[in-house]
Amino acid sequence: MKLTVLLQGGSPQVEIGAEPLDAESSPVVDLKAEEALLGALLLDNDGFDSLGPTLTAEDFSEPFHQRLFTAMWDTRQTGELVEPIRMAERFAKDLAFPELGGVRYLAELVVRAPPIKDVPALAARIGGLAMRRRARTEEDDLDVALREARARGAMRAAKVLAGPEMLGADNFATLIGATRETVRQKLKRGEVLGLQGAKRGVRYPAWQVTQDGGLLPGLPKLFELFGDSPWAVFRFLSQPAPAFGGESPKDRLRAGKVDQVLDLAEGQARGDFG
Structure with missing residues:
Protein backbone atom coordinates (compact mmCIF):
# COMPACT_ATOMS: atom_id res chain seq x y z
CA MET A 1 0.00 0.00 0.00
CA LYS A 2 1.07 3.59 -0.61
CA LEU A 3 0.92 6.16 2.20
CA THR A 4 0.35 9.62 0.77
CA VAL A 5 1.24 12.64 2.91
CA LEU A 6 -0.39 15.87 1.75
CA LEU A 7 0.55 19.19 3.33
CA GLN A 8 -2.04 21.88 2.60
CA GLY A 9 -0.23 25.23 2.35
CA GLY A 10 0.51 26.64 5.76
CA SER A 11 -2.12 24.50 7.44
CA PRO A 12 -0.89 22.10 10.12
CA GLN A 13 -3.32 19.48 8.84
CA VAL A 14 -1.91 16.40 7.16
CA GLU A 15 -3.86 13.98 5.02
CA ILE A 16 -2.50 10.43 5.03
CA GLY A 17 -4.15 8.17 2.46
CA ALA A 18 -3.51 4.62 1.26
CA GLU A 19 -3.74 3.10 -2.20
CA PRO A 20 -2.36 0.04 -4.02
CA LEU A 21 1.30 0.41 -4.99
CA ASP A 22 3.57 -1.18 -7.58
CA ALA A 23 6.67 -1.84 -5.46
CA GLU A 24 8.99 -2.06 -8.44
CA SER A 25 8.14 1.30 -10.01
CA SER A 26 7.18 3.36 -6.96
CA PRO A 27 9.55 5.95 -5.48
CA VAL A 28 11.49 5.02 -2.36
CA VAL A 29 11.98 8.58 -1.08
CA ASP A 30 9.38 10.86 0.53
CA LEU A 31 10.98 14.12 1.63
CA LYS A 32 7.59 15.59 2.57
CA ALA A 33 7.00 12.78 5.03
CA GLU A 34 10.48 13.29 6.51
CA GLU A 35 9.90 17.03 6.89
CA ALA A 36 6.45 16.44 8.38
CA LEU A 37 7.85 14.06 10.99
CA LEU A 38 10.72 16.35 11.94
CA GLY A 39 8.36 19.29 12.18
CA ALA A 40 5.96 17.34 14.40
CA LEU A 41 8.79 16.41 16.75
CA LEU A 42 10.03 20.01 16.90
CA LEU A 43 6.51 21.22 17.62
CA ASP A 44 5.71 18.65 20.28
CA ASN A 45 8.54 16.66 21.84
CA ASP A 46 6.07 14.11 23.17
CA GLY A 47 6.03 12.79 19.61
CA PHE A 48 9.31 11.00 20.33
CA ASP A 49 7.34 8.57 22.48
CA SER A 50 5.28 7.57 19.43
CA LEU A 51 8.14 6.85 17.02
CA GLY A 52 8.31 3.15 17.72
CA PRO A 53 11.45 1.15 18.47
CA THR A 54 12.85 0.69 14.97
CA LEU A 55 13.15 4.12 13.34
CA THR A 56 16.76 5.32 13.06
CA ALA A 57 18.51 8.34 11.57
CA GLU A 58 19.69 6.16 8.67
CA ASP A 59 16.06 5.64 7.65
CA PHE A 60 15.87 9.24 6.43
CA SER A 61 16.89 9.62 2.79
CA GLU A 62 18.11 13.23 3.05
CA PRO A 63 21.57 13.41 4.75
CA PHE A 64 20.72 16.63 6.57
CA HIS A 65 17.52 15.06 7.87
CA GLN A 66 19.64 12.22 9.22
CA ARG A 67 21.89 14.62 11.08
CA LEU A 68 18.96 16.71 12.31
CA PHE A 69 17.09 13.67 13.61
CA THR A 70 20.24 12.46 15.41
CA ALA A 71 20.72 15.86 17.06
CA MET A 72 17.06 16.03 18.05
CA TRP A 73 17.14 12.50 19.45
CA ASP A 74 20.33 13.11 21.44
CA THR A 75 18.94 16.36 22.84
CA ARG A 76 15.73 14.59 23.86
CA GLN A 77 17.74 11.91 25.69
CA THR A 78 19.43 14.58 27.83
CA GLY A 79 16.02 15.88 28.94
CA GLU A 80 16.47 19.22 27.15
CA LEU A 81 13.78 20.84 25.03
CA VAL A 82 14.08 20.03 21.32
CA GLU A 83 13.18 23.27 19.55
CA PRO A 84 14.29 25.20 16.41
CA ILE A 85 16.63 27.73 18.07
CA ARG A 86 18.61 25.04 19.90
CA MET A 87 18.86 22.99 16.70
CA ALA A 88 19.93 26.07 14.73
CA GLU A 89 22.80 26.54 17.18
CA ARG A 90 23.82 22.91 16.76
CA PHE A 91 23.99 23.28 12.97
CA ALA A 92 25.54 26.73 12.72
CA LYS A 93 28.63 25.28 11.00
CA ASP A 94 26.80 22.68 8.90
CA LEU A 95 27.21 23.71 5.25
CA ALA A 96 23.87 22.22 4.22
CA PHE A 97 21.91 24.12 6.86
CA PRO A 98 22.04 27.62 5.28
CA GLU A 99 21.44 26.13 1.83
CA LEU A 100 18.12 24.75 3.08
CA GLY A 101 17.16 28.06 4.64
CA ALA A 130 14.17 2.81 3.97
CA MET A 131 13.68 -0.96 3.97
CA ARG A 132 12.74 -0.88 0.28
CA ARG A 133 15.79 1.26 -0.57
CA ARG A 134 18.06 -1.23 1.17
CA ALA A 135 16.35 -4.15 -0.58
CA ARG A 136 16.81 -2.49 -3.98
CA THR A 137 20.46 -1.79 -3.21
CA GLU A 138 21.01 -5.42 -2.26
CA GLU A 139 19.27 -6.57 -5.44
CA ASP A 140 21.36 -4.19 -7.54
CA ASP A 141 24.54 -5.45 -5.88
CA LEU A 142 23.48 -9.03 -6.54
CA ASP A 143 22.72 -8.28 -10.19
CA VAL A 144 26.16 -6.73 -10.62
CA ALA A 145 27.82 -9.71 -8.95
CA LEU A 146 25.94 -12.16 -11.14
CA ARG A 147 26.80 -10.25 -14.32
CA GLU A 148 30.46 -10.14 -13.33
CA ALA A 149 30.43 -13.86 -12.50
CA ARG A 150 28.84 -14.69 -15.86
CA ALA A 151 31.41 -12.52 -17.64
CA ARG A 152 34.27 -14.26 -15.82
CA GLY A 153 32.74 -17.64 -16.67
CA ALA A 154 32.40 -16.71 -20.33
CA MET A 155 36.03 -15.57 -20.45
CA ARG A 156 37.25 -18.80 -18.86
CA ALA A 157 35.09 -20.86 -21.22
CA ALA A 158 36.44 -18.98 -24.23
CA LYS A 159 39.99 -19.59 -23.04
CA VAL A 160 39.33 -23.31 -22.64
CA LEU A 161 37.71 -23.60 -26.07
CA ALA A 162 40.65 -21.81 -27.68
CA GLY A 163 43.11 -24.36 -26.30
CA PRO A 164 45.22 -26.44 -28.72
CA GLU A 165 43.55 -29.69 -27.61
CA MET A 166 40.08 -28.47 -28.59
CA LEU A 167 39.05 -29.77 -32.01
CA GLY A 168 36.23 -28.88 -34.35
CA ALA A 169 33.77 -31.55 -35.48
CA ASP A 170 35.60 -32.33 -38.74
CA ASN A 171 39.01 -32.71 -37.14
CA PHE A 172 37.59 -34.75 -34.29
CA ALA A 173 35.78 -37.03 -36.74
CA THR A 174 39.02 -37.60 -38.61
CA LEU A 175 40.83 -38.36 -35.34
CA ILE A 176 38.42 -41.18 -34.44
CA GLY A 177 37.93 -42.36 -38.02
CA ALA A 178 34.25 -41.48 -38.21
CA THR A 179 31.96 -39.13 -40.09
CA ARG A 180 30.76 -35.81 -38.79
CA GLU A 181 27.23 -37.27 -38.47
CA THR A 182 28.58 -40.16 -36.42
CA VAL A 183 30.23 -37.67 -34.08
CA ARG A 184 26.95 -35.81 -33.75
CA GLN A 185 25.10 -39.01 -32.84
CA LYS A 186 27.74 -40.01 -30.29
CA LEU A 187 27.51 -36.53 -28.78
CA LYS A 188 23.77 -36.92 -28.48
CA ARG A 189 24.17 -40.27 -26.70
CA GLY A 190 26.82 -38.95 -24.31
CA GLU A 191 29.55 -41.15 -25.78
CA VAL A 192 31.78 -38.17 -26.57
CA LEU A 193 32.39 -34.91 -24.74
CA GLY A 194 31.64 -31.73 -26.67
CA LEU A 195 31.68 -28.22 -25.24
CA GLN A 196 29.47 -25.50 -26.67
CA GLY A 197 31.02 -22.05 -27.01
CA ALA A 198 29.47 -18.69 -27.86
CA LYS A 199 31.31 -18.30 -31.19
CA ARG A 200 33.30 -21.44 -31.88
CA GLY A 201 30.45 -23.95 -31.94
CA VAL A 202 31.01 -27.35 -30.34
CA ARG A 203 34.63 -28.18 -29.54
CA TYR A 204 35.87 -31.67 -28.68
CA PRO A 205 38.80 -32.29 -26.28
CA ALA A 206 41.38 -34.42 -28.09
CA TRP A 207 42.37 -36.11 -24.82
CA GLN A 208 39.14 -38.09 -24.76
CA VAL A 209 40.58 -40.27 -27.52
CA THR A 210 42.75 -43.09 -26.16
CA GLN A 211 46.05 -44.25 -27.59
CA ASP A 212 44.32 -47.03 -29.54
CA GLY A 213 41.92 -44.56 -31.16
CA GLY A 214 38.97 -45.40 -28.94
CA LEU A 215 36.89 -43.08 -26.76
CA LEU A 216 37.20 -42.68 -23.02
CA PRO A 217 35.14 -45.39 -21.32
CA GLY A 218 32.50 -44.40 -18.78
CA LEU A 219 31.45 -41.12 -20.41
CA PRO A 220 27.70 -41.98 -20.63
CA LYS A 221 27.68 -42.78 -16.89
CA LEU A 222 29.48 -39.50 -16.09
CA PHE A 223 26.88 -37.54 -18.05
CA GLU A 224 24.17 -39.32 -16.08
CA LEU A 225 25.83 -38.48 -12.76
CA PHE A 226 26.45 -34.81 -13.61
CA GLY A 227 23.03 -34.00 -15.02
CA ASP A 228 23.98 -34.20 -18.70
CA SER A 229 26.15 -31.09 -18.27
CA PRO A 230 29.17 -31.20 -20.60
CA TRP A 231 30.97 -28.48 -18.67
CA ALA A 232 30.45 -30.32 -15.37
CA VAL A 233 31.86 -33.51 -16.89
CA PHE A 234 34.79 -31.56 -18.37
CA ARG A 235 35.65 -29.95 -15.02
CA PHE A 236 35.48 -33.29 -13.24
CA LEU A 237 37.70 -35.05 -15.77
CA SER A 238 40.31 -32.35 -16.23
CA GLN A 239 40.91 -31.15 -12.66
CA PRO A 240 43.51 -32.89 -10.46
CA ALA A 241 41.86 -35.18 -7.90
CA PRO A 242 43.34 -35.40 -4.37
CA ALA A 243 41.94 -38.93 -4.15
CA PHE A 244 44.18 -39.87 -7.06
CA GLY A 245 47.26 -38.19 -5.64
CA GLY A 246 46.77 -35.14 -7.88
CA GLU A 247 46.21 -37.16 -11.04
CA SER A 248 43.21 -36.12 -13.12
CA PRO A 249 40.26 -38.50 -13.63
CA LYS A 250 40.74 -38.38 -17.40
CA ASP A 251 44.23 -39.80 -17.00
CA ARG A 252 42.83 -42.59 -14.83
CA LEU A 253 40.24 -43.33 -17.50
CA ARG A 254 42.90 -43.39 -20.17
CA ALA A 255 44.70 -45.94 -18.02
CA GLY A 256 41.57 -48.10 -17.95
CA LYS A 257 40.72 -47.50 -14.26
CA VAL A 258 37.06 -46.86 -14.95
CA ASP A 259 35.64 -48.14 -11.64
CA GLN A 260 37.88 -45.82 -9.62
CA VAL A 261 36.78 -42.81 -11.62
CA LEU A 262 33.09 -43.68 -11.48
CA ASP A 263 33.29 -44.26 -7.72
CA LEU A 264 34.82 -40.79 -7.29
CA ALA A 265 32.20 -39.23 -9.58
CA GLU A 266 29.35 -40.88 -7.66
CA GLY A 267 30.77 -39.52 -4.41
CA GLN A 268 30.99 -36.00 -5.79
CA ALA A 269 27.49 -36.24 -7.21
CA ARG A 270 26.27 -37.10 -3.70
CA GLY A 271 28.16 -34.11 -2.30
CA ASP A 272 30.96 -36.20 -0.75
CA PHE A 273 34.11 -34.16 -1.34
CA GLY A 274 36.14 -35.63 1.50
Whole structure:
Protein backbone atom coordinates (compact mmCIF):
# COMPACT_ATOMS: atom_id res chain seq x y z
CA MET A 1 0.00 0.00 0.00
CA LYS A 2 1.07 3.59 -0.61
CA LEU A 3 0.92 6.16 2.20
CA THR A 4 0.35 9.62 0.77
CA VAL A 5 1.24 12.64 2.91
CA LEU A 6 -0.39 15.87 1.75
CA LEU A 7 0.55 19.19 3.33
CA GLN A 8 -2.04 21.88 2.60
CA GLY A 9 -0.23 25.23 2.35
CA GLY A 10 0.51 26.64 5.76
CA SER A 11 -2.12 24.50 7.44
CA PRO A 12 -0.89 22.10 10.12
CA GLN A 13 -3.32 19.48 8.84
CA VAL A 14 -1.91 16.40 7.16
CA GLU A 15 -3.86 13.98 5.02
CA ILE A 16 -2.50 10.43 5.03
CA GLY A 17 -4.15 8.17 2.46
CA ALA A 18 -3.51 4.62 1.26
CA GLU A 19 -3.74 3.10 -2.20
CA PRO A 20 -2.36 0.04 -4.02
CA LEU A 21 1.30 0.41 -4.99
CA ASP A 22 3.57 -1.18 -7.58
CA ALA A 23 6.67 -1.84 -5.46
CA GLU A 24 8.99 -2.06 -8.44
CA SER A 25 8.14 1.30 -10.01
CA SER A 26 7.18 3.36 -6.96
CA PRO A 27 9.55 5.95 -5.48
CA VAL A 28 11.49 5.02 -2.36
CA VAL A 29 11.98 8.58 -1.08
CA ASP A 30 9.38 10.86 0.53
CA LEU A 31 10.98 14.12 1.63
CA LYS A 32 7.59 15.59 2.57
CA ALA A 33 7.00 12.78 5.03
CA GLU A 34 10.48 13.29 6.51
CA GLU A 35 9.90 17.03 6.89
CA ALA A 36 6.45 16.44 8.38
CA LEU A 37 7.85 14.06 10.99
CA LEU A 38 10.72 16.35 11.94
CA GLY A 39 8.36 19.29 12.18
CA ALA A 40 5.96 17.34 14.40
CA LEU A 41 8.79 16.41 16.75
CA LEU A 42 10.03 20.01 16.90
CA LEU A 43 6.51 21.22 17.62
CA ASP A 44 5.71 18.65 20.28
CA ASN A 45 8.54 16.66 21.84
CA ASP A 46 6.07 14.11 23.17
CA GLY A 47 6.03 12.79 19.61
CA PHE A 48 9.31 11.00 20.33
CA ASP A 49 7.34 8.57 22.48
CA SER A 50 5.28 7.57 19.43
CA LEU A 51 8.14 6.85 17.02
CA GLY A 52 8.31 3.15 17.72
CA PRO A 53 11.45 1.15 18.47
CA THR A 54 12.85 0.69 14.97
CA LEU A 55 13.15 4.12 13.34
CA THR A 56 16.76 5.32 13.06
CA ALA A 57 18.51 8.34 11.57
CA GLU A 58 19.69 6.16 8.67
CA ASP A 59 16.06 5.64 7.65
CA PHE A 60 15.87 9.24 6.43
CA SER A 61 16.89 9.62 2.79
CA GLU A 62 18.11 13.23 3.05
CA PRO A 63 21.57 13.41 4.75
CA PHE A 64 20.72 16.63 6.57
CA HIS A 65 17.52 15.06 7.87
CA GLN A 66 19.64 12.22 9.22
CA ARG A 67 21.89 14.62 11.08
CA LEU A 68 18.96 16.71 12.31
CA PHE A 69 17.09 13.67 13.61
CA THR A 70 20.24 12.46 15.41
CA ALA A 71 20.72 15.86 17.06
CA MET A 72 17.06 16.03 18.05
CA TRP A 73 17.14 12.50 19.45
CA ASP A 74 20.33 13.11 21.44
CA THR A 75 18.94 16.36 22.84
CA ARG A 76 15.73 14.59 23.86
CA GLN A 77 17.74 11.91 25.69
CA THR A 78 19.43 14.58 27.83
CA GLY A 79 16.02 15.88 28.94
CA GLU A 80 16.47 19.22 27.15
CA LEU A 81 13.78 20.84 25.03
CA VAL A 82 14.08 20.03 21.32
CA GLU A 83 13.18 23.27 19.55
CA PRO A 84 14.29 25.20 16.41
CA ILE A 85 16.63 27.73 18.07
CA ARG A 86 18.61 25.04 19.90
CA MET A 87 18.86 22.99 16.70
CA ALA A 88 19.93 26.07 14.73
CA GLU A 89 22.80 26.54 17.18
CA ARG A 90 23.82 22.91 16.76
CA PHE A 91 23.99 23.28 12.97
CA ALA A 92 25.54 26.73 12.72
CA LYS A 93 28.63 25.28 11.00
CA ASP A 94 26.80 22.68 8.90
CA LEU A 95 27.21 23.71 5.25
CA ALA A 96 23.87 22.22 4.22
CA PHE A 97 21.91 24.12 6.86
CA PRO A 98 22.04 27.62 5.28
CA GLU A 99 21.44 26.13 1.83
CA LEU A 100 18.12 24.75 3.08
CA GLY A 101 17.16 28.06 4.64
CA GLY A 102 18.72 27.96 8.10
CA VAL A 103 16.47 28.97 10.98
CA ARG A 104 13.66 29.78 8.56
CA TYR A 105 13.71 26.15 7.33
CA LEU A 106 13.27 24.84 10.87
CA ALA A 107 10.55 27.40 11.54
CA GLU A 108 8.68 26.32 8.41
CA LEU A 109 8.89 22.70 9.56
CA VAL A 110 7.13 23.71 12.75
CA VAL A 111 4.52 25.89 11.02
CA ARG A 112 3.64 23.06 8.61
CA ALA A 113 3.89 20.32 11.23
CA PRO A 114 1.05 17.80 11.42
CA PRO A 115 -0.58 16.90 14.73
CA ILE A 116 1.26 14.51 17.03
CA LYS A 117 -1.24 11.73 16.30
CA ASP A 118 0.24 11.41 12.81
CA VAL A 119 3.75 10.64 14.07
CA PRO A 120 3.38 6.80 14.10
CA ALA A 121 2.14 6.72 10.50
CA LEU A 122 4.90 9.06 9.32
CA ALA A 123 7.56 7.01 11.13
CA ALA A 124 6.18 3.83 9.56
CA ARG A 125 6.23 5.45 6.13
CA ILE A 126 9.85 6.58 6.47
CA GLY A 127 11.00 3.25 7.92
CA GLY A 128 9.18 1.27 5.23
CA LEU A 129 10.74 3.28 2.41
CA ALA A 130 14.17 2.81 3.97
CA MET A 131 13.68 -0.96 3.97
CA ARG A 132 12.74 -0.88 0.28
CA ARG A 133 15.79 1.26 -0.57
CA ARG A 134 18.06 -1.23 1.17
CA ALA A 135 16.35 -4.15 -0.58
CA ARG A 136 16.81 -2.49 -3.98
CA THR A 137 20.46 -1.79 -3.21
CA GLU A 138 21.01 -5.42 -2.26
CA GLU A 139 19.27 -6.57 -5.44
CA ASP A 140 21.36 -4.19 -7.54
CA ASP A 141 24.54 -5.45 -5.88
CA LEU A 142 23.48 -9.03 -6.54
CA ASP A 143 22.72 -8.28 -10.19
CA VAL A 144 26.16 -6.73 -10.62
CA ALA A 145 27.82 -9.71 -8.95
CA LEU A 146 25.94 -12.16 -11.14
CA ARG A 147 26.80 -10.25 -14.32
CA GLU A 148 30.46 -10.14 -13.33
CA ALA A 149 30.43 -13.86 -12.50
CA ARG A 150 28.84 -14.69 -15.86
CA ALA A 151 31.41 -12.52 -17.64
CA ARG A 152 34.27 -14.26 -15.82
CA GLY A 153 32.74 -17.64 -16.67
CA ALA A 154 32.40 -16.71 -20.33
CA MET A 155 36.03 -15.57 -20.45
CA ARG A 156 37.25 -18.80 -18.86
CA ALA A 157 35.09 -20.86 -21.22
CA ALA A 158 36.44 -18.98 -24.23
CA LYS A 159 39.99 -19.59 -23.04
CA VAL A 160 39.33 -23.31 -22.64
CA LEU A 161 37.71 -23.60 -26.07
CA ALA A 162 40.65 -21.81 -27.68
CA GLY A 163 43.11 -24.36 -26.30
CA PRO A 164 45.22 -26.44 -28.72
CA GLU A 165 43.55 -29.69 -27.61
CA MET A 166 40.08 -28.47 -28.59
CA LEU A 167 39.05 -29.77 -32.01
CA GLY A 168 36.23 -28.88 -34.35
CA ALA A 169 33.77 -31.55 -35.48
CA ASP A 170 35.60 -32.33 -38.74
CA ASN A 171 39.01 -32.71 -37.14
CA PHE A 172 37.59 -34.75 -34.29
CA ALA A 173 35.78 -37.03 -36.74
CA THR A 174 39.02 -37.60 -38.61
CA LEU A 175 40.83 -38.36 -35.34
CA ILE A 176 38.42 -41.18 -34.44
CA GLY A 177 37.93 -42.36 -38.02
CA ALA A 178 34.25 -41.48 -38.21
CA THR A 179 31.96 -39.13 -40.09
CA ARG A 180 30.76 -35.81 -38.79
CA GLU A 181 27.23 -37.27 -38.47
CA THR A 182 28.58 -40.16 -36.42
CA VAL A 183 30.23 -37.67 -34.08
CA ARG A 184 26.95 -35.81 -33.75
CA GLN A 185 25.10 -39.01 -32.84
CA LYS A 186 27.74 -40.01 -30.29
CA LEU A 187 27.51 -36.53 -28.78
CA LYS A 188 23.77 -36.92 -28.48
CA ARG A 189 24.17 -40.27 -26.70
CA GLY A 190 26.82 -38.95 -24.31
CA GLU A 191 29.55 -41.15 -25.78
CA VAL A 192 31.78 -38.17 -26.57
CA LEU A 193 32.39 -34.91 -24.74
CA GLY A 194 31.64 -31.73 -26.67
CA LEU A 195 31.68 -28.22 -25.24
CA GLN A 196 29.47 -25.50 -26.67
CA GLY A 197 31.02 -22.05 -27.01
CA ALA A 198 29.47 -18.69 -27.86
CA LYS A 199 31.31 -18.30 -31.19
CA ARG A 200 33.30 -21.44 -31.88
CA GLY A 201 30.45 -23.95 -31.94
CA VAL A 202 31.01 -27.35 -30.34
CA ARG A 203 34.63 -28.18 -29.54
CA TYR A 204 35.87 -31.67 -28.68
CA PRO A 205 38.80 -32.29 -26.28
CA ALA A 206 41.38 -34.42 -28.09
CA TRP A 207 42.37 -36.11 -24.82
CA GLN A 208 39.14 -38.09 -24.76
CA VAL A 209 40.58 -40.27 -27.52
CA THR A 210 42.75 -43.09 -26.16
CA GLN A 211 46.05 -44.25 -27.59
CA ASP A 212 44.32 -47.03 -29.54
CA GLY A 213 41.92 -44.56 -31.16
CA GLY A 214 38.97 -45.40 -28.94
CA LEU A 215 36.89 -43.08 -26.76
CA LEU A 216 37.20 -42.68 -23.02
CA PRO A 217 35.14 -45.39 -21.32
CA GLY A 218 32.50 -44.40 -18.78
CA LEU A 219 31.45 -41.12 -20.41
CA PRO A 220 27.70 -41.98 -20.63
CA LYS A 221 27.68 -42.78 -16.89
CA LEU A 222 29.48 -39.50 -16.09
CA PHE A 223 26.88 -37.54 -18.05
CA GLU A 224 24.17 -39.32 -16.08
CA LEU A 225 25.83 -38.48 -12.76
CA PHE A 226 26.45 -34.81 -13.61
CA GLY A 227 23.03 -34.00 -15.02
CA ASP A 228 23.98 -34.20 -18.70
CA SER A 229 26.15 -31.09 -18.27
CA PRO A 230 29.17 -31.20 -20.60
CA TRP A 231 30.97 -28.48 -18.67
CA ALA A 232 30.45 -30.32 -15.37
CA VAL A 233 31.86 -33.51 -16.89
CA PHE A 234 34.79 -31.56 -18.37
CA ARG A 235 35.65 -29.95 -15.02
CA PHE A 236 35.48 -33.29 -13.24
CA LEU A 237 37.70 -35.05 -15.77
CA SER A 238 40.31 -32.35 -16.23
CA GLN A 239 40.91 -31.15 -12.66
CA PRO A 240 43.51 -32.89 -10.46
CA ALA A 241 41.86 -35.18 -7.90
CA PRO A 242 43.34 -35.40 -4.37
CA ALA A 243 41.94 -38.93 -4.15
CA PHE A 244 44.18 -39.87 -7.06
CA GLY A 245 47.26 -38.19 -5.64
CA GLY A 246 46.77 -35.14 -7.88
CA GLU A 247 46.21 -37.16 -11.04
CA SER A 248 43.21 -36.12 -13.12
CA PRO A 249 40.26 -38.50 -13.63
CA LYS A 250 40.74 -38.38 -17.40
CA ASP A 251 44.23 -39.80 -17.00
CA ARG A 252 42.83 -42.59 -14.83
CA LEU A 253 40.24 -43.33 -17.50
CA ARG A 254 42.90 -43.39 -20.17
CA ALA A 255 44.70 -45.94 -18.02
CA GLY A 256 41.57 -48.10 -17.95
CA LYS A 257 40.72 -47.50 -14.26
CA VAL A 258 37.06 -46.86 -14.95
CA ASP A 259 35.64 -48.14 -11.64
CA GLN A 260 37.88 -45.82 -9.62
CA VAL A 261 36.78 -42.81 -11.62
CA LEU A 262 33.09 -43.68 -11.48
CA ASP A 263 33.29 -44.26 -7.72
CA LEU A 264 34.82 -40.79 -7.29
CA ALA A 265 32.20 -39.23 -9.58
CA GLU A 266 29.35 -40.88 -7.66
CA GLY A 267 30.77 -39.52 -4.41
CA GLN A 268 30.99 -36.00 -5.79
CA ALA A 269 27.49 -36.24 -7.21
CA ARG A 270 26.27 -37.10 -3.70
CA GLY A 271 28.16 -34.11 -2.30
CA ASP A 272 30.96 -36.20 -0.75
CA PHE A 273 34.11 -34.16 -1.34
CA GLY A 274 36.14 -35.63 1.50
